[in-house]
Structures are given as structure tokens and as C-alpha cells.
Amino acid sequence: MAALQFDIVETIGVLSTNKSGWTKELNLVSWNGRAPKFDLRDWAPDHAKMGKGITLSNDELDQLRETLIKMQTN
């Protein structure tokens, strides 16, 4: 299997850091040279390893923002 190439174009926010130093981050990530997508994922220190996560399109990110804001006002 070919290695997965990634480039963290922008770190938008770090949501948490656990005892092992892994962080949960919202980033803009380019996978295999493609256009960057939003990506919510666990990372080892210095992004040496990636954990579980999901990518989000622009529309999904907008929907997520609206959902979270709506939760707050309920």
C-alpha cells in the first residue's frame, strides 16, 4: 500500500491534550496533494502519528457550526 501523504496546511484549533501528549485538532489538511479539507483528528506530539478522525467539507463544517450554536441556545 502506498504511503498516505498529508500536509497540515493550517491548524485552526487544538481542542484538547491528553496525558500522553496526543492532541485533538481541527486542521486544514491536504491528503496526497489534493485540495485541503477540514479534518478533526487525534495526533501524536509533533504530528508524528495520526489517530482516528474524520474529514469535513465546507458545507459540513458550516452545518456543524450551526448545530453547535443551536445547542447552546436551547
Place this chain on the structure above:
Amino acid sequence: MAALQFDIVETIGVLSTNKSGWTKELNLVSWNGRAPKFDLRDWAPDHAKMGKGITLSNDELDQLRETLIKMQTN
């Protein structure tokens, strides 16, 4: 391996639906009978299969909300 039990306690928001009918959802999910956690994940129609996703603590969800609101005002 024991089966993973889950209970979708609350669907908070559906972020998208793809051509195959899979949805990306923010839910409150109880895994193996434990206290429910926020969960952002892809699901097959009727939640028959689960795709990739991550769980989020209350604090992580609050940080995510703040991050998304900050992005909007930049």
C-alpha cells in the same frame, strides 16, 4: 471480539447525506452501556452500519464550538 454495543441517545444534527444515503451526524451515543458521549460519525441509512468517526468530551465540544465561531469572525 465482543460486539460493540451502542445506543444513539440523541441525534443533535445531521450535517450531510451522500448519494448512497450515508449521513454525517452529531449524536449523543452510549457505547457499551457507558455514559453517553458526543460522537461525530458517518452512518449508513437507519444506522445499520457505522463508519469512521470520533467521540468528543463536553470540553472538546465547547472548544470546537468556540473555534468554529472564531473562524467565522476572522
